[in-house]
Amino acid sequence: MKSYMRILILGVLFVFSLVSFSIVSSAAKKTLEVWAPGGKIWEDTYQEFQRTHPDIELKFVPLTGGFDERKQKLLSAVAGGVPPDVMWVDRFEVSQWAAFDALTPLNKYIPKYKLSPSQYIRQTWDEAIFPWDNQLYALPWQTDNRIIFWNKDIFKEVGVNPDKFPITWEEQLEVNKKLTKFDDKGNVTRIGFAVVEGLGANGSEWVLGWANGGEYMTARSTKVTLNHPKLVETLDWLVKMTDVSGGVEKAAAFKGTWGIEVQAPFFVGKIAAMINGNWTFENIARYAPNLNFGVSPIYRRDVYLKEKKLVPITFSGGHAFAIPKGAKNPEDAFEFIRWITGINGTRAYRNASIAFSKSMNRPWAPIIFAYQAANKESLEALAEQPVTQAIKDGVKLSFDLMAYTRFRDRSPAALLMQREFLGHARDEALYHKKTPKQALDDATRTIQAELDRLLDEWEKRTGKKLR
Amino acid sequence: MTKFKRNKEEIITAYIIILPWLLGLSIFIVGPIISSLMFSFMDYSIVLPPKFIGLGNYKRMFLNDPLFWKSLYNTLYMTVIGVPLNIVLALSVALLLNQKLKGEALFRTIFYLPSVVPQVAISLLWMWILNPQVGLINYLLSLFGIKGPMWLASEQWAKPAFIIMGLWGIGGNMVIFLAGLQNVPQHLYDAAIVDGANIWQRFRYVTFPMLSPTIFFLLVMGIIGTLQIFTQAYIMTAGGPMDATLFYVYHLFNKAFRDFHMGYASAMAWFLFIIIFIATIINLKLAPKWVYYESE
Amino acid sequence: MNTKRIFLRIIAYILVIIGGISFIIPFIWTVSTAFKPDEQIFLFPPKWIPEPPTIKHFKEVFEFIPFGLLYKNTVLLALLNIAGTLFSCPLAAYAFAKLKWPGRDMLFIITLATMMLPPQVTMIPQFLIFRRLGWLNTMLPLWMPSFFGNAFNIFLLRQFFLTLPKELDDAARMDGCSFFDIFWRINLPLIIPAITAVTIFTFMGTWNNFIGPLIYVRSYNAMPLSLGLRMFQEAYSAEWGALMAASLMMILPVIIVFFFLQKYFVQGISLTGLKG
Incomplete structure (x- = not known):
């Protein structure tokens, strides 16, 4: 019996000597x-x-x-x-x-x-x-920023002008219908114009909302305005655009056929047009150097409807x-x-x-x-790089667009807002569980409650008053 | 059985050999657990010093957070359906691989493989297997004339999809069963065969009782583990569609690290703790009815 | 009888082969992707045989991360954790299973309870403890705790100790064995399969532990592979090929270790002949 006790005690001592050794050895140096x-x-x-x-x-x-x-x-x-x-x-x-x-x-x-x-x-x-x-x-x-990319060959195939991207929502919806393709079982085999993040687009909801004259928060980020009428209108249009593919479940099922890499479907013609990021250029050069593609800025709908003028907008x-x-x-x-x-x-x-x-x-x-x-x-x-002129032109365009760009509203509830907006409200509308207005109203309430809590605490701590 | 005699040597031995674990508990584990309990009564953002708010977090959780209930439901669904399925499948595979088949080592390794491949790496594969249009599962279903569901894209089928995925991860449980099966003495089977027991009877009256401590372990651990599932949904669905795969710990994670609301997350954690604790106590209480310990 | 036996065997083989095929798919997938040229990685349905196979992703792995160093760290951590677990857990489990002492059942419940709280909420207090111990710039937080045991393994081994017949211990006591001798000479050898399982889990756990290294590691010198692997998924460009290649190199040793350890899942000799 005595021998095992010795072994055990030695074991415990060994562990503790290691511990104390490590405490000594970690003296900090100014770097x-x-x-x-x-x-x-x-x-x-x-x-x-x-x-x-x-x-x-x-x-x-x-x-x-x-x-x-x-x-x-x-x-x-x-x-x-x-x-x-x-x-x-x-x-x-x-x-x-x-x-x-x-x-x-x-x-x-x-x-x-x-x-x-x-x-x-x-x-x-x-x-x-x-x-x-x-x-x-x-x-x-x-x-970074967001631009419209389209596949010119597919535009030609369905008889749409491949050199100019349609401007108005009505035209875009029409083109989306023309470009979207189904197989004989009713499965989607090509998305026409991808405008929903996660279903082929990136950052599109934010920029389309601004393009329509919507605002997500007040200037100093104390009030959430996610249910702004212009944002409701935008979400409504997004629902219509998604319903073109027979509902969001079908679109999501089709999305699953791309695997995890979000850009691949555009390169192989499974998406005819999309709103996506400027990093797409390098990916095209790497994965699909021969793609015959066009690019266009997103234009402000509110200005266009009023003055017929094309003012670009993007999101960074x-x-x-x-x-x-x-x-x-x-x-x-x-x-x-x-x-x-x-x-x-x-x-x-x-x-x-x-x-x-x-x-x-x-x-x-x-x-x-x-x-x-x-x-x-x-x-x-x-x-000096050996990439095509189309890519060089596209990159140049994306650089120039920075003058028109906007960013998501800054606030300590920004992540919650992202989740409530894209993870929740948008999906509730796309799945037809709520109307866009209801969905955005509910999300606004949730975010505002959290924001108020954060504001209360911040005001109390700093002694400043924002409201 | 001889009546137990309280023996000084036994007690001393016990305290000595439990000492490392006792130290580990008190140095590394108990402190953080108690802190989290305290944080559950505080407004704690991790970065700023915590403030006591009484039952505020709990009140908010029960009264003002629909996602709390939704995520609780999702998680219970996974546990009630997933855990038994997982155990049954793992046991079947282990029994099969304990038959001294040719290439046994290879097959055991193969069944363990999916538990080894990093989750991130196979999430890509799962997207394909579960794809409603071109995926493997719906293709197999179509051979029987069944139109497969939308799986991860559907509110109803996303959770079943996760349960199916989970079945590929039975490797760990299989290993435990394989270990457990080695403790079933061959002579018991021999005796049963002599008595004319068929396969089912041999399983029911020999294998099952002898394995019951192992099954008990897997049941308790399965419940504990499944109530805390998180990673796969995080990688594959981000909790969607329509929060169908927003599991409890995922919601907790959002609150703790995305919203800097660690006090609230701690309250959620402690509510989960209570649920798991009760489930485990029930398990422990029911155990004597079906778990057979040779030792007692 | 004999034909029935053969028939059952055939069914067993069929089941094992069908199951085997479905369970080997993820691995084949990993192998195939690791050798695929970029543009074939995303083809859907997948192309199983790369055309032509390329080893460039393996080269990328070495370009991106100090793979050798990280490998060494991982192996070191795995060995330390296995040593620690095998030192602490069987002892504690034996005390819970076979010895009677005041406070045992209470401590057992506490042991189980330590697994019931999501680690997300204890992570930060734990960090503070390791900081106080001065372990932050070392690998200690990643292996030292295993020398103090963990609840999962203790519970698992306890269950196995409990399946051993008490008569064995009583007989040994009669012969004047100490409790430790009974543990070491009689009980431990009988649960070698369970010890093997614990070894496999500890090895795997260390190999895949991501969150621990994420929080504690502050240099390549202490970084294990699980953490390094994530470098292939940066914001704008996930290097899927390289990720798969690195995963493959990472899991091969695990598979080999498992392949050789699984042979310990055989009936303990002493047990077979025990009551016969």
Whole structure:
């Protein structure tokens, strides 16, 4: 009996010695800790920063996984009082972090570094401002936008003018009917014009609502206006567009035939036209270089109906770099985010991504940076790339559209709004469970209740009054 | 059976060998559990310091959150239907693979394979298998003249689709059954055969009682696990269509990490805890009626 | 009798083969996608044989992430966790199953209860504990707790200990064995199949554990594959081919380990001859 007790006690002692050893060995050193995406392109970029900033010791922590997963990591670190110095965030979530006092306002650094909003695409800068206190909480890095893509060959096949995309809702509904195809069992085999996110489109609901003159929130994001008459009208049209394929279940069933990659069906002619993101260009170059496609901006319906004028509109999201509250090294952190979003950082990233595509034998097309001057360089770099003229023209168009872009309303309830709007209200209308008006009314009530709760708490904590 | 005599050596031995677990419980596990209970009575956003609000979270949950009820229903549906199906299938496969067939090692490995392949990787495959138009399942149904449902696109069929997917994950339970079957002594079968028992009788009177502790384990764990399902819906349907696959922990996750509403999520977690706890106690109480322990 | 037996065998084979085919599909899918050129990955219905097969996704894996380093980390973690689990769990399970001591049933209920709370709500308090212990920049949070046991394995092993006949222990007591000797020499060998199952689960659990590394790992030096694999799914471009290739390389050892461990699912020799 005695021998096993000795073994056990030794085992327990062993474990505890390991524990205490580890406590001693984790003494912290002052470095710049950056939590941002990993992979070859990014890591080359960080190396360039390290090379040009020998006095800063950069410690890069690769952030992997999706949006929600990154958030769990950051939340634990912030709650534990051990946040990184710099973190990569979706601009869409900046206001939520800011509302909970988890980010450092950057305004005081702006004069010191002679930064100006005009160096960046204005909307991307504004999206990093929290509208309740009007402070800047992140520097924007990259952005995107939404355009109409269509397959010219299919347009020819059904006898629609392949060179011009129809403008009005009525025309678009007509064309959608013509382009949509069924097999003899009544299954959809081609979607005509995809305008619903998840069913072939991306970001379409938001931009179509604005295009119709709708607003989702009031200017300082204190009131939800998701049931705005113009948004109800838009959702109603979306339902009609979806019913063309025999109802949303049929469309969803057809969507399932694409697998998980949302862009593939357009390349193989299963979607004739769609509202989708500018990243589609690089995908076309990579997966379907011979596709005969056209692109057009989305135009504002309200202006067109009134003045017969074509004013483009689009929708942008994107990422940014922020400094969490409690960061140990905010000065170097700001230098890092200024550098990486600025001309040198974007140049390093572009060069790395071109080199990477080349090494992988893939075509390259630029992303849109938030930093204005960077995009000129991107277009120059694109000119030398072996991609088709159609792709070059398309990319140029998407760059030009940034002047007309909008972003989703910033608020700490933004994620709830996204869920209630696209996950709920829209589906209730598409599945004909509620009328668009009912669905949006209900969602508005839910979001407003949460927003009020957040506002109460924020006003109490900061002593400011917004309402 | 000899009457148990309280024995000092036995008690000391027990306390020594339970010590690591006791330490583990008190260092790593009990603290967080108690904190979460406290958070359930607080307004806690993770980032800001928590504030006591009494039963506020619970009130909101029961009175003001239709998704709470919906997600609870979804999860109970999965548990009531999914858990028994899963156990029955796992047991059948384990019995089959315990027959000393040729290539047994290979088959056992094959049946375990789907549990090994990362979920993200096979979600793509499932989209195809369950696809109403070109998918495998509806094709097989059509051979029998049945028009298959819309599966993941349909409010009624999305949950059954998840249950079917779950059946591919029986590998783990199969492994436990295989281990359990090794504890059924061959001489019991031999005796049963001598008595003229047929296959069913041998299963009913030998295998089943001998396996009952294993089945009991899988039942308890199945309930605990299924009431907490989350990942697949997160990857494949985002809770849709029409919240049909918004499971309880998915809703909780939304509240905790998307809405920074950890206090509310903790209240949800504790309500779930109570449900699971009651279910487990019922299981433990019913166990003596059908679980047979050689030891007792 | 004999023809009936043969008939049943044939049915068993048919069932196993049909089941086997449906269960091997996900794996074949992974293999086939890993070797597919980009443009064939999304074909629907799927193309099962890549034309022509390519190994470029495997090259991509090594370009994207330090695969070797992550592999090493994963193997190390798996071994540590297995060692920890096999140290702590059988002991605790034996105490719950075979020994009588004050507080046993209460502690058993508590043990079960630790599994009943969704981990999402205990994650952050747990993080604070590991921070206080000073473990944040180490791999300790990912393996050290296993040396203290976990409820699932303890419960599982307890159930198996309970199936062992008590007469064995009583006989051994008569012969003057200590309780630990009974555990070590008599009970433990009889539940080797269950120990094998626990080993497999621990190995798998470590191999696939994503959320733990996500929260605690702060450098490539401590990063396991489960986390690295997610780098193939960035916001704008999911690298499906590379993801499949990496998954394949990641799961092959698991399959091999399983293949060799499953042979322990045979009747313990001592048990067969026991009461006969």
